[in-house]
Amino acid sequence: SKIEWHDAQVLKIVELTDNIRHITLRAHVSDFNFKPGQFVTFDLPVGEKPADRWRSYSIASAPDGQIFELVIMGLKGGRASEYFFYEVKENDSVKFRGPEGKFILPEKIEKELCFICTGTGIAPFRSMLNHLTEKNPQHKKISLFFGTRHLKDVLFREEFESLQKKFRQFNYHFVLSKEDSQEYSGTRGHVHQLYEKEFADGRPADFYLCGWRGMIKEAEHRIMKLGYSRKDIHHEIYD
Template structure:
């Protein structure tokens, strides 16, 4: 009985998760342990010593108890099959966010003009063309951050003329640079230069240029007001946001033109609005709408901006690009709606950013 008490005390002293092992006590054959102790003591030359008989029994019981406890402990340290095939020093690699392809350097040089050859000219409407330029190597990229633009230089009538344009292509479009250009007969660079370009001709480019350098997380809501060819910088942002599944920014665009034929990139804009309704919505406005026109008409007034653009707030930005008269009126209306008026030099952090 004293032996059972000792074993019970041993089990109680063990950690709580081994307490279940106290259930083994009723199954230990104590009568046989006494006989075993006599055999062991006889072999050791001390058959009549109670001390050595008790010591032997305690040793045997300790061995049994530790064997059972060890077996249970192994269950806690057991690792699912498969992991043990790897060395213990092998650690899982931390997940690293993929690099932003729009920030990669490429063909463009911010200081020097570099030539590119026209590889294709596509007529989009009677006076709108898409010019595709081949980069030096098929795997090259433009190297133009989203929201920035390029400068083009040409000699016209003996004078050097430069103009800024925003490509409709980006770093995802390897091997090419694309511009959508509206030809104005009296335009210094469009009517007298782009109108006469042919496949194989070289055009000089420099960049990137501009204060805007968009990355995901810039803000939650973007309102855009564009007029005529002012849609091209907006389009670069719209495309980048819609094509990035990680970018949850919402965009509301008001795009104004004189006639329906003047709407640039209309099919592309409507496609983005249809495919990515959670990111983008567009409202077309015309000065001279045709019969049955479903969009807006007239000027982009304060009421139009209030209805179609996100409200002023810390997570809202407004972007403008178009004719000077439209931009001036839009700024005034936006300030009345609670947006802070921008300074003379545009900054990315402005409530109202002008391209």
């Protein structure tokens, strides 16, 4: 079957850090419906072969008509991410297909949720959290554990902190692995120590992991050591 590509217009670009951009787009397709956690794939003008041109990114916003947002890291030498990072401008048009993907929440949430991510792996969880808190504020407890290197790399911190104030059942934690500033008095180390401590009692929970393969493999191993089974763990791998 033929792949259907659509146009999306770049509405807004915000530099979140020196190598991460937050991009808002409008899909030029009337029935753009996605489930939080899904991704879109772009066909970018950066080469001849699909392997060079096609790149998938998780949607970082809750469903909102034709509007969707992305969080993109500029990787040196990554032609697609360099295009999104250095070349694309507001009002440009890009080709995309989707939404696709099975990294989504169940229709009925019966267990506590634990979201674990590093870097731009925050994207699908921002989509899920904004959707859940808009649509159904009375759900089970949700914890978000975010790991990154430095304080300046903590994405959407103010947004998640204000969400935490608003919704008692939402717990937000971040941890820094390379921050050497004396001003920072928060948690240092890696994301694993946070959820291991929180879920040491092995209470019923569903774990959602997003980011690089190494982190995900490590987390799966550690979560299973806490006594959970593979069916309690869902993941989206970015590399």
